[in-house]
Amino acid sequence: MPREISSERLRDRFDRFNEIGATDRGGVNRPSLSDANRRARDTLVEWFEEAGLTVTVDEVGNIFGRRDGTNDDLAPVLVGSHVDSQYNGGRYDGVIGVLGALEGIETLNDAGVETERPIEVVSWSNEEGVRFQPDMLGSGVFAGKFETAFAYGLEDKEGDTFGEELERIGYKGEAPCEPRDLHSYFELHVEQGPTLADAGLSVGVVEGVYGFIWFDAAFTGSADHAGPTPMHLRHDALVATSDIIEVVRRIAGTEGEDLVGTVGSLDVSPNAINVIPERVDFTVDFRSSDDATVDRAAERVREEIDHAAAREGVAGEYEQIMRIDSQTFDPDCVETVAAAADALDAEYTRLVSGAGHDASYLNGVCPTAMVFAPSVGGVSHTEDEFTEWDDVVTGTNVLFNAVLEQANEAPGADSGSES
CATH class of the missing domain: 3.30.70.360 (Alpha-Beta Plaits)
Incomplete structure (x- = not known):
């Protein structure tokens, strides 16, 4: 039987989190390395620690919260997204992926369930790229696509560099930002397009990215x-x-x-x-x-x-x-997401994402898949962005059960040092 998260707890966290950088029109303004983004990071670290996660911040500001497994030498399952926003952007973009991943951890804690593999929740740095270009910077450095020195030297329109601002807000960590052994990566995100909303479906099983x-x-x-x-x-x-x-x-x-x-x-x-x-x-x-x-x-x-x-x-x-380049996600991870949706009786379709995501870069590091929740009207990157709460919960439940399945996968199944 599939497990289900607490809708009420997730909603409470979602609403409290989005008070940070809230705009008058119902959106959020948390561009990367802004003061609002710092407050969001502080809140996330506090919640990670309250959930018993071991927090690590790497040298470009990616935040990881690790829950140990019963066999802690196994490669972890990584799950998350981002909490920086567009200027006057939406409340759901990225955030449901991070808070949904954290809610999965809380659900395991409540039930006293241990997983064989560690699970790590991640919040990637500078995903949106509105202040410092290019976008998906934190995951790009992690995947070896960009050098750390390149990231540090990026300037915003005021001439402030990424490295200086990272240090100013206190998130220039000491852990190296580089590829490492991971079992798999999963990401929940709003679709940012009309496919699911037009079809009246709650879940997108993402097979790749444009x-x-x-x-x-x-x-x-x-x-x-x-x-x-x-x-x-x-x-x-x-x-x-x-x-x-x-x-x-x-x-x-x-x-x-x-x-x-x-x-x-x-x-x-x-x-x-x-x-x-x-x-x-x-x-x-x-x-x-x-x-x-x-x-x-x-x-x-x-x-x-x-x-x-x-x-x-x-x-x-x-x-x-x-x-x-276009990305095709790992077939086994994609099928794990589809099986989780089937087990939850969630109506879904398979689709390819027209927007880039951190999963695009992680796909070159480890087996990867994504879950989409519908965007009403296909609207995103604006204050009008909206996803029905039932759909957020359904997507989070699919994510949680897919991650749980992978976190209990036997040793030797991944391509890292265990095999």
Whole structure:
């Protein structure tokens, strides 16, 4: 029989936690390494310790809480997500994965249940990447994708570095941030898309994650007076940029069935009503489950930037700042999640995530799987983000039972030093 967590205790913790950085419109504002993020970390550490977990903070601020197993030499099952937020973001994104993992520990404690393997709950550092880019930084360093020195040197818009701010808030730990022997990793997250909500389903069994590419790009033309300058003598950086915005939409509609494309950020200079724009810095984001489709889209947009620059008589430039291949999660871990959903009579579907998650990087370290809870209206990364509480509980129960199953798996089943 599957076990079930305490909905009331989880709800109480969820509501109290989201008082930290709460916004007037019902969201939260806890960007990485902010004062609100520090208070969230402090609260999490306090709750970890109250649950009897041994807390470790590594050198990039990832927080781990370990519950020993009966055979503590076995590789642990890792479970968690993140508690940093977008600027004025939602209350559910990341948080349900961390607090849901902690609630699973509390449920085991209440029942006096010991697991053969240790279980570790993790809160990853700087998942959102809104203040310090790139996103998924803490899990990326952990997985060996980024160097610690690279993370420390990242600057926000005020010129404060990640390393300095990590030290300022007191979460520059001493434990090395590097790959280590793990049995498996599980993560509960809101879907951040409409699939589950549209289908009226409570659970998503996530089979993988889209690959994606990010570009920084810019056009540089000539600033001039908006009145006396004839149209044929203009070199308008914003006009060239508008061509690319339309091109990105067209590429996404024609290059692949599940390809999506976005120009998400624009910085126009001098940004005055009566001055022709001299420079525009912008971003391009392409995502698909098929890596070849992403690469074709990227090559097409590079060509179109060159063409738009030539048409408008401006200079164009572009730089790839992120490329992550699509991920296929471990079949056994995925089936463990599906079996947990079946045992709980939870209605679910299998799907691929269009958003990147820390699980994308952990998938290269150990067998990995994810559980999705529906986002009402598919809305996320805003204060309007909402998930029905029954769905949060169902997703947490699926997560808990999947983790419990893996934490009692016999030695020799993982690919680490035990085998």
